[in-house]
Every structure is written in C-alpha cells, then in structure tokens.
Amino acid sequence: MNDVTGMPQNVVVIGGGADISRAILRALAGRRLSSVLLAGRTVESLQGAVTDLHALGVEKVEVALLDVTEVAGLEGFADLAAERLGAIDLVLIAAGVLGTSELSNLDAPLVASLATVNFTGPAAAMTAFARVLSAQGHGRIVVLSSVAGYRVRAANLVYGAAKAGLDGFALGLGDALVGSGVKVMVVRPGFVRTKMTTGRSVPPFAIDASAVADAVVRGLEKDSELVWAPPALRYVFAILRIVPRALWRRMPG
C-alpha cells in the first residue's frame, strides 16, 4: 500500500533501466519499497537497477522483458505484474527515446516509430495499468513527460511532440480516474544529464537524475498531480510559452 506520506511498497517500472528510473527507485528504496518488477527491452539494460536494489536491501526484485511498442502485449503484462506483486502501489512509466529531430534525417517510418515509443506505447501501457489499478481500488501511475512537450521546438521536434501528447493524455487520464482511488502524477523534467542526453549541449537548469527523483518523492509526499524538475522550470516555462514564435525559434540550446 501507499502510506499516508505517499510512499509505495510495490512498484512496477516500465523502462526500468533508464537512469531516471534507477534514481527514483533508489530514493523509494530508502523509504518503503519492498517489491519491484522491472520491465525493459533487454535483461542487460535492467542489470544495473537490479544490482542497486539488491544493495539497498529491497526484498524482492523481479525482471520482465517488455517492449512498449508491442502494444498487443500490454494488457497481459499489466495482469502479470499484478499477479507477481500481489498488489501494485505505483507504476512508473519511463520508456522513451530521444531519437533524432534533424529534418534531413527524418522520414515517415522513423517519425512513426519515435511516436510509438514515446507516445503510443506509454499511453497504451498507462491504459492497461489504469484498468488493473482501478480494480484494486488504489494505486498511482507516475509518467515521465518532459518540458520538451510543453512547447515543442524544432530541435526536439518528434520527441517533444510525442511528449506533448503523452503529457496531455496522462493529465486527462488522471481526471478520468477521479473516484477510482487511482491517481496519476505527471513529471516534467528539464534537461537531465543521463545516458540518453550524453553528447548534447547542456542548457541552463540542467539537473542530474537524482534531482528528478527528489522532485518525484516530493510530489508523492504532496500528493501532486504535476511535478516540474527542477521546480523552478514551472516559472521559466510559463514565460517561455508566451515568447513570440519568431524569437522562440531563434533561441539557442
């Protein structure tokens, strides 16, 4: 169960190998985490997270192979996860890839596949887990969105647009779930220094994965529906959103 301070015991992670997932799991392990089901595309990608969790004394760590783009399997996976963990307190949806956004490198199939991994798959997974959690009468879905989706830039064209869709879907799903005992929390990180962003130029307000984890834990404590990481980005983007387009497209970074 989630305790009264919002801390979960049984957690499922889709995209369990990602740096941000690992940081969030480490933070939760310091609180009430006792069982985890890590899902990812390869066993190797999850090995680091398994090692972390064992070292932190989490009693039960299980691994499952899952590709969120294969949406036909997601309902079955949600049922399997519930069976493995008994009850699911929190589902972290952290699947996604940055991909390319250079127009010259993009073609129709590539845009479709990036949209699938960043929007279609995660949205479908959320839907499957919303069903399972509703039947339980409790639980929380935490989804990693991005500030890139708040106002889409040419430099993040496909990724940003997909996150914009996912962000809207997640907020709407949260509203649809009112009264079910299930809550959705949307996390909007800014630039996070991780494997995924290695090699990119680092903009202002860049943070480490551990700072995202702190924001997530704080959001759980406050029972928030929307979390920015770092929190100051909420105000930065309130301004950036209304910057005139001519200026917006010239902005560096």
Added chain:
Amino acid sequence: MIDEGAGRLLTGWGRARPSAAFVAVPGSVRDVAELLARPGHHLARGLGRSYGDAAQCAGGTVIECTSLDRVVELDRVGARVRVEAGCSLDALLRQTVPEGFFVPVTPGTRYVSVGGAIASDVHGKNHHRDGTIGAHVQGLELVTPTGTYEVSPERDPELFWATTGGMGLTGIITEASLSLLPIETSRMLVGTEKTPDLETCMAKMAEYDTKYRYSVAWVDSLAKGRHLGRSVITVGDHAKASDLGAKSRADPLCFSPRQLFHVPVVPPVSFLSPLTVAAFNEAWYRRAPKRRTGEVQSIATFFHPLDGVGNWNVLYGPRGFTQYQFVVPFGREDVVARVLETLGSARTASFLVVLKRFGAANGGHLSFPRSGWTLALDIPLGIEGLGAILDGLDETVAEAGGRVYLSKDGRLRPGLFPTMYPRLGEWNEVRSRVDPDGVLMSDLSRRLDITRRRDGHRAPAGRR
C-alpha cells in the same frame, strides 16, 4: 435488505490517501454472515474515526455496520447494556446518561461505534485506573468467515482478546455487552492547572493518578527550551447531585449535546499553519487559569470538546493530516521530550497535543496501551521529509519498549511492527483459527503485513 453501493472512496479521519471499495450496508446481523461468505476481501467499518487506513479495504467490500445501531437491552440493576456494534457512543450516551449510567471508557469523541471502539481497544482519560474499553466488555458476538461466536473473557478468552484491539481482522463484531458506570449527574467536577514545563507536568500528573478518575494534559507543541512541554492539565470526576447548583439539580442527568458548527467547505489550504497554531497555543496557554478546582462542566465539554465542530478534520485542507500517538514505559520520559523537541523544531504545527498516563496493559494481543506515558500529536501532511522524521522517532519509541497506536497510524515501517507488538505471532495463530484464508483484510493490514501474508506464516487453509 442489503444495499451494495458502487465503488466508493473511503479515507480515515485524517482525510488522506483514499482507496475505493464496494460498500455494503447490512440490514441485520444475519446479513453480515451472508456478506462474509461472498468472494473477495471484507472489512467492517463503523464511523471512520480511525485516523489512517484501518477502516479501508481497497478493491474489497467494506461492510458499513452503522446500520446495526440498536440498543438491545439496558439492564439498570446490573448496570450493563447489550448493544449492536454499529451504535455510536453518542447514541448510547443519549439513552443511558438520563438513566444514570455512563460508558466505562470514552475516547475524545462520541462519534465512534461500539464495534470500532472494541476493535481499537480505545482508552480514555481514565486509563490509569479503569483500563481500556476491553476491560469492560462482558461479551461480544463475532461473525467470522468460519462461523459466528459468542466470546467473552471467560468463553474463548483467546479469541476475545485477539478481537479486542484486533483492528477488525478477526471478524465482524455485531453485538457487545458493556458494563456501565452509575452516575448521579451528567456533570463533571473539573480541575485545571497550568504547568510551565514537561517535568512539572509529569510530576503533577503522577500525583493526580490516585486523586482523580480522569486526567489529561494539553501540551503546547511550539514551546521550546525551558518552556518545552508547558501544558494545561485537566482532571475530573463525575459530579454528585450535591455538587450542583439549585438550577441544575432540577434535572441532574440531562444530556443533549449539540453540534455548534459545521465547516461548510474544505478550505483549499490548511488553516492550521505554524502561524495560526502558534497564535492558538499562546492564547490557549495564557487563557488557562494557573490553578482552578471544582468547576462544573458538562460531559460533552469535558470529554468531547471537538465534537462541537462536526467535521473539524477538514480544517487541515485537501492534503489531510495524520496523528502520531505512541506510548513509552515510565522511566523513558526522555522519549516524550525528544518527540516534542523534534516535532516542534520541524514546525509541524500540532495544535492538538495530548499527554496522558496509562495504567497496565490488558490481555489484548494487539491492544495499544501499556503502563507509561502516551503522547498524541496531530500533524498536517505534505511536510517535506515528514516520513523520515517520524521513522526516526519510531526507532526511539521501539528501542524504549514502546509502540505506536494502529488506529492512528498511516505510515509505520512494516519491519518495526512486530518489535512494537511482540504478541503478533500469538495473535495470528488465533486469527487464522477463525479466518484461515485471510478473507478479512484492511489497507492497514496489508501495509504492515499484520496477517503475515508475506512470511507465509499463515495457518493451513481449512484449519478450524
């Protein structure tokens, strides 16, 4: 006969972290057994005054027993009452007080059900001499997944004491016989005394154990340093007819407390911020007389002051609140001081801080009280790092041989639970005798793994 509502969100009194369950309302005691035979998990709920998740059963069926609220029989000669478990202490007192009987134990609110009070094994301001409500239960009817039992301290005492304080996890209490306290009047003779610090407060309270039936101290949570633990002690006894003025003597047993106020909407933020609490505490402490005796108060004013506001719990705003209540043995007064210091400096804004002395523990395996000091603090939720702060205090409490109160808890670390409740194994043996398949469940029992599902300590299915 049975209304089964659609999934409904339920919370404890702290209004935090709702979970959804089907709510069934039994029309009779017989319906309860029928409901328990249905598939899925079940749990009884009374008036929902447990602060945390004790009366929630996410995804299961919550059997709302407040429909079973008859006073079956008032035995005036034997000073006892047989009552259905969903009856509130409020309703019970409205019948018994005018007849000259008081309940043997009352918590700080009358809006608890008799069944809930027994399942929590509640205590009152008289624990130091009268014990918990369990000590005054002469017998109870318990509907379990394996049948209906009539248990008492003499008849199947193990199941009786597993149920008293058993948080509803041994079955559903449907009726109970309580002994009553004969009273001459519905008034209290009250003494009030201000103490400048914790040490003085504790010394005075120890002294008053033998002098008064009821005693309690309100503590200023924000006082620090040499003022740490400055308090207002209240003591009392039931007034005799001769203590009343001529006007009251005309109707010495009148009892019709009214709700003065109902908070119309949930405020968007907590009213109880460090600032407002500091102002309230200062005023409350200053307003209290240095020492006053012989004041005549009503039962409601003395025992249930917060019942004057129907839903004061909404004042904590949408995030709700929790209560931290623990007990530590006499000799570990340092733990009380440490908790006050820690939570005072974390600016957790408790305006309701209550200190009380407990007498000896009873036979309830999971009953909270044991001899020592108990301190209870209301804390708004959402404070950064609150969980870790309370975890640290739990360790200190456990190390001192103390425990936290399950009816208030919403966040204890599960690993510490068996340390605080060392008779858990014994309790589970009794529980699995009447509920071998673990049909009875609450969000609390799952969170703390009270029925030991994770360890596989459950008795084999079918054992009776």
